[in-house]
Amino acid sequence: MRGEIASADAMIVYSHGKGHGHCGWGGAIKNIAMGNYTCKTRGAIHALIDTEFDWNEELCTHCYLCRDNCPAGAISFNEQDKLGINMHHCRYCMHCVRACPQETIKINQEGIRQFQTGMARVTKACLETFEQNRVLYINHVTNVTPFCDCWGFSSPSIVPDVGIFASTDIVAIEQASIDSIKTENYIQGSLPHPLVVRDDVEGHLLHKIHSKDPYLQVEETANAGLGSREYELKEIE
Ligand code: SF4
Ligand code: SF4
Known part of the structure; x- marks a missing residue:
């Protein structure tokens, strides 16, 4: 884990919610699991x-x-x-x-779950270095692109902007953020070639685009005891 994080007393995890080719969704879990660790750990995951x-x-x-x-x-x-x-x-x-x-x-598709389990485990290891309620999560579900921001290009939003989520529960905010991206709100023609929305894949819009279930990382993080998939939305204008 990076030294700045290991020695921090509190953390604000500020994430842009978007699609991701490896795990369907890139948000707070992905940010911690990749952003807070060294290249060696990221490569292993x-x-x-x-x-x-x-x-x-x-x-x-x-x-x-x-x-x-x-x-x-x-x-x-x-x-x-x-x-x-x-x-x-x-x-x-x-x-x-x-x-x-x-x-x-x-x-076989077992590697997808292993990858997301790896992300959940290092996320847990990172969060265990903080005292309770010392981590705040903010997810921007705006300009939702199909690919991660670390690519050297961007593309149009695949759904209209949803808003900004905030929580002290990483599982709840990721569940709510992913839930807010609806297949029926897909903006036709927004995907860059060769991506398509596959009719033969069941489930979430990002699952239909990348064929990787975006909820797996939420499930594995919940299994690791990091929060609840149940949530209540309180809207603030
Ligand atoms: S090149 Fe590809 S399709 Fe052809 S034999 Fe090898 S693995 Fe099979
Ligand atoms: S996208 Fe389809 S054809 Fe290409 S490597 Fe994956 S399974 Fe094979």
Whole structure:
């Protein structure tokens, strides 16, 4: 954990709520789990999502049908002709699995939960260094873009601005923020290529866009005892 955080008496977690290619939603949990830790820990957490695909190199004939049939541009081959899948971009459509004549690719979605469990665990470790009620969370659910702000570009909002949430409960504010982004409010044409809202995926709008359930991190953080998924909204004009 970063030294400034470890020695702080109190913390305000100020987050822009938006979509995220690795975990569906990027808000307070993501901010703490990634922003308050060193590159080494962040890398270890990201590596958890990479455990979910398997490629049998010996059977591969390098026909590249998998790469050419990937709608997300997630598959590449390096100079040694080894296959790599960018799990940030992957939508779990399984086109590559079905396109492969050698049946060499296997993908499961367990890595998504492992990644989000990792985020919940380091979030807990960070929050345990603060006394009770010494952390305030503020989530801006405005300019909700599909991708994280750490990319070097932005894109139009995918839903109209909702507002600003504040709470001392990280689980409740994340649950309320994600709940406020409704599929029916999706602004047609706002997604950059090649993202789409998938009709064949059930659930939240961000789940339909990234094929990663944004609520998993909330569930895992609640399981870690960091707050309640039940909340009451008090609106202030
Ligand atoms: S599952 Fe779909 S999005 Fe993911 S790598 Fe395969 S073809 Fe691409
Ligand atoms: S489709 Fe299968 S055989 Fe062809 S390059 Fe991809 S993994 Fe290899």
